[in-house]
Amino acid sequence: MTPPPPFGIYVHWPYCAAKCPYCDFNSHVARTLPDADVMARAYGRELAHMRTLSGDETVTSVFFGGGTPSLMDPGIVADVLSAISALWRVSEHPEITLEANPTSVETEKLASFRRAGVNRLSIGVQSLIENDLVRLGRLHSVRDALDAVAAARQHFDRVSFDMIYARMGQTPGQWADELARALALSPDHLSLYQLTIEPGTPFFDLQSAGKLTLPGEDSARAALEVSEALCAEHGLNAYEISNFARPGEECAHNLTYWRYHDYAGVGPGAHGRLTIEGAKTALALERQPDRWLRQVNANGHGLTARDALTPAQQCDEFVLMGLRLREGISRARLRRVTRCALDGSVLEELAGAGLVDVSRDGDRVAVTRAGRPVLNAIIAKLTGAAVSSD
DSSP: OOOOOOOEEEEEEOEESSOOTTOOSSOEEOSSOOOHHHHHHHHHHHHHHHHHHHOSOEEEEEEEEESOGGGSOHHHHHHHHHHHHHHSEEEEEEEEEEEEOOOHHHHTTHHHHHHHTOOEEEEEEEOSOHHHHHHTTOSOOHHHHHHHHHHHHHHOSEEEEEEEESOTTOOHHHHHHHHHHHHTTOOSEEEEEEOOOOTTSHHHHHHHTTOOOOOOHHHHHHHHHHHHHHHHHTTOEEEETTEEEOTTOSOHHHHHHHTTOOEEEESTTOEEEEEETTEEEEEEEOSSHHHHHHHHHHHSOOEEEEEEOOHHHHHHHHHHHHTTBTTOEEHHHHHHHHSEEOOHHHHHHHHHTTSEEEOTTSOEEEEOTTTGGGHHHHHHHHHHTOEEOO
């Protein structure tokens, strides 16, 4: 029997204890958190609406992101998972991930999250250098981070943590030393992100004023090469440009995104991609938590956008997401899903330059090591020359 295609549900918790100066996510600092029962009922109502749009799918993963989901009352998590089980079929072994910060307060709640149904934890460690944690606006210490990873392993079989590289004043050699310390913790999954400056953040203002300087492009590229080499030595494969895992420990939920399968999003500012009446549809929800809650209470959902995507838009998304993966994309599936095809002459040009690999049967296209630093340019060239396959 053919297993159902992956189908994920993303649950956005918008609240944080503090706003990091590099963060442009939809996160909000609140003096007091909303009532747990009120939030659980709102999530439940919005999930019910998404079920009317998605149809009868089998949920393979749920991801609680934010914001800082570990600030949630674990009862909200339990209620959300119960609502999902009542609305959809759920696969036999679903992946249920929750993002957590390693403060002592949040670490104390890990056992409760496990009882609520979470089976995978993603911890925002970000750095193992004390001063850099302060500069990044983090509220935890290195000791907190190490304790959180150890505590997480007591309750969860699957634990991942995030790190940020190419930070202010950091050399590739310093990053190598820090990453080696992280790898000594024997992680099964690591997410390693280059620090980028986004408009609208305090770091953007500091950079614009000449008060913040990041390592140059060559240094950042060298740090990425360090990441790939050290992780490979420890048995973690770079299955996506920023994610490294032991075989079988890849994040199933994120693979749903990258492989361009459907997913529903609930909560303030969440997004979704659902196939509605045969058309891949982009969904967006109200970003402001208070307005989202009022809209859900009034209408049963916080939708602010519901747009059927054109074949060209689907092609752009399919290629943009899929080429981040080491496995690349299938040209046959691209044609089947988006009704678009890649231009053969452009593929030949990129392959000749050593930037992409094309499988022997001509179906699978993947970016090479040489191509990864110019991934955005490759995607733009491929999508710009894509044609309709109808």
